[in-house]
Amino acid sequence: MADVDGRSLLDRMIDRMTVQRAALAWARDAVAGLDGMVLEVGLGKGRTYDHLRTLFPPRDILVFDMWVRVPPELTPDEDRLFVGDFQATLPAAAERFGRCARFAHADFGSTDRDHDAGQAAWLAPLIDTMMLPGGLVLSDRALDRPNWTPVELPVTGRWTYHAWRVAG
Numbered sequence: 434m435a436d437v438d439g440r441s442l443l444d445r446m447i448d449r450m451t452v453q454r455a456a457l458a459w460a461r462d463a464v465a466g467l468d469g470m471v472l473e474v475g476l477g478k479g480r481t482y483d484h485l486r487t488l489f490p491p492r493d494i495l496v497f498d499m500w501v502r503v504p505p506e507l508t509p510d511e512d513r514l515f516v517g518d519f520q521a522t523l524p525a526a527a528e529r530f531g532r533c534a535r536f537a538h539a540d541f542g543s544t545d546r547d548h549d550a551g552q553a554a555w556l557a558p559l560i561d562t563m564m565l566p567g568g569l570v571l572s573d574r575a576l577d578r579p580n581w582t583p584v585e586l587p588v589t590g591r592w593t594y595h596a597w598r599v600a601g
Contacts, residue, residue, distance in 0.1 A: 453481065453573070455588040457484060457538065458488065461489060464536050464568070471535070475541045476497070495530070497519055498515075499516070520559065523556075523562070524562070534564050537570045537571070539572040541553075541573070553574050553576050556576065561581070564599045565599070569584070570596065571594065571596050583597055
C-alpha cells in the first residue's frame, strides 16, 4: 500500500528512522556536559531506548509507556520504568524526581493526526514538569509550551521532527 506520494510503508519507516537517528545525535551534542536525566516518552519496541543508552551513557533514562512489549535485554530497570497512562505516570515520576530531565524524547505519533494533536496538548505540560531550565525536548509531533522556544534542527529528510529549548 503506497502513500499518496508513491512511497511505501517501508520507505516511510526508513525516512523516519534516518531523521530520528540524526536528530537524536544532534540532541546528544546539544546537551553534552549538562547534568540531568533523559526521558523516553514511548518505549514502543525499544529501538530508540536502546539507541539512547548508547548515546547518553551514563545518564539515567526514565521510560514511559502504556505497556512493555520488549525483550528482557531492552526492558528498563524497574525503578526507571513507568507503565500505564502518561497522564498518571508522568505526574508520579515528577513527584518522585522533580525537575530532573536535561533531554526528553517523545515519540508518540500515530496515523491519526487529530488524536496526536489532542494528546500533544496534554502531554507537553506533563513533560514540562520534569524539564530542567535549558533542557531540550525532541518529538515526532508538534508540542507547545509558553516557556519552550522552537529550535531548528540541522537535520533534513522526508520526515518531520521537532525540537524546543526549555526557558530558564
